[in-house]
Amino acid sequence: MAQLYFKYGAMGSSKTANALMTRFNYEERGQQTLLVKPRLDTRDGDHMVRSRIGLSYPCIYFDEMREMSIMELEQNACIIVDEAQFLTREEVLYLVYLVDDLGIPVICYGLRADFKGDLFPGSEALLVMADKLEEVKTVCWCGRKATFNARFDKTGKVVKEGEQVVLGANDQYIGLCRRHWREGNLGPDFAISAI
Numbered sequence: 001m002a003q004l005y006f007k008y009g010a011m012g013s014s015k016t017a018n019a020l021m022t023r024f025n026y027e028e029r030g031q032q033t034l035l036v037k038p039r040l041d042t043r044d045g046d047h048m049v050r051s052r053i054g055l056s057y058p059c060i061y062f063d064e065m066r067e068m069s070i071m072e073l074e075q076n077a078c079i080i081v082d083e084a085q086f087l088t089r090e091e092v093l094y095l096v097y098l099v100d101d102l103g104i105p106v107i108c109y110g111l112r113a114d115f116k117g118d119l120f121p122g123s124e125a126l127l128v129m130a131d132k133l134e135e136v137k138t139v140c141w142c143g144r145k146a147t148f149n150a151r152f153d154k155t156g157k158v159v160k161e162g163e164q165v166v167l168g169a170n171d172q173y174i175g176l177c178r179r180h181w182r183e184g185n186l187g188p189d190f191a192i193s194a195i
Helices: 015-028 062-066 070-074 089-100 121-129 178-183 190-194
Strands: 004-008 033-037 048-050 056-058 078-081 106-110 132-135 148-152 173-176
Touching (some): 004 015, 004 089, 004 121, 015 033, 015 056, 015 078, 033 062, 089 106, 089 121, 148 178, 173 178
Parallel strands (some): 004 106, 004 132, 033 078, 078 106
Antiparallel strands (some): 148 173
């Protein structure tokens, strides 16, 4: 029975690497998959998903998937969505349709919350609609579990105001435990490596 999965984690928790490994595992067994991301995510180049550890694979954009026929969609053993936090509620409901009505498993990877500690619209909808929730874990500089995403400026100062979506990676974001996120503490070694 097909299910909708939401695998979420803080920045640096290997969500994209996991998505790419999941795709590889299906296809290694001769099962076709569809790798998808929102068009908003342009960091990795056109039609490309790339992890921090160097894994990459071509993808299609979410709006392109929506233009596919039912027959084209049903050829896939699984649909894998990266950067799912950028989806709209309506797009998540489309994924529910794919799972419930077409019987296609959908695995979504993304952030749960933004740098302010607020849910992304796509994440909120997935937390409500997903059949299975799984946290992809990573650690803060102190060794505790990192559950928050800190955005920092060019001087290494944590910022908690601004637009919800500012595309970036290790150059602007880091996963922290709740305590250090609240304090805005990027760690004793951060200032040295950031300058």
